Amino acid sequence: MKVKSRIVFFIVVFGLWLLLCMAFDWEHVLIGAVVACFVSLIAGDIFVTRPHVLKNPLRYLWFMYYVPLFIWECLKANLDVAYRVIHPMRPIKPGIVKVKTGLKSETGLTFLANSITLTPGTMSVDFDREKGILYIHWINVASMDIEKATERIVARFERVLAKIFE
Amino acid sequence: MIEIAGIIFITVGLLFDLLGCIGLVRMPDVYNRLQASTKCVTFGTCSIMFGTFLMVGFNATGMKALLCIIFVALTAPVSAHALSRAAHKSGIKLWDKSVVDQYREDCPAE
Structure with a gap:
């Protein structure tokens, strides 16, 4: 039941x-x-x-830490997009890259994908749950290598989200 | 005082909403347009709602505004993800000057 x-x-x-x-x-x-x-x-x-x-109080503490982190990244994302939109030369270099993730739970993956979408220059397009791969549209591709891209895009949230949702 | 803070939040929100709309026009393809519009419009709308909450205070209207912030922040990225995935699956190309498409390599469109 x-x-x-x-x-x-x-x-x-x-x-x-x-x-x-x-x-x-x-x-x-x-x-x-x-x-x-x-x-x-x-x-x-x-x-x-x-x-x-839901019983574990540590998860709520980490969530309290995650919210301001998320809002700060969100603000940076907006200023970044604003700059690219207003700039007369349109300084973009878009592409879709792969990144790896260690998260397994549905809630964790959803939050990770949402955080990636709302943070600077990246938007999650699709994910492969078996292989743990996310496909990310990056407005200014800095690295096509999967390891480096993972470090640039996923790492800052994954650590916190793993503590909250796994 | 708190009224002025509310007005500032609403102004900032409107500004970001406007930038999102400009991005919708200026960006070259579906994916870049989604990026610009999702980020700016989500943040702008949340900011407007927070300004509304500051101006009306803790009553039914203000509470609804706060709940709307949560719902918008949760659903806007999901819809952007659904739109971009659908666009890619139906074979819409990236912009000519895009540097890489590792998604196409792994899952070619039908």
């Missing part, structure tokens, strides 16, 4: 509902609880597949 997954999912969905309406009278809470119960019974085991990892 995967009761734990359903309970976690219920808490998330119910909390989201309360935040969305920001009204704590009994009608809102009751409707929210009923609907959240229904949804978590139907779909609770799809979204949360490994409820045991």
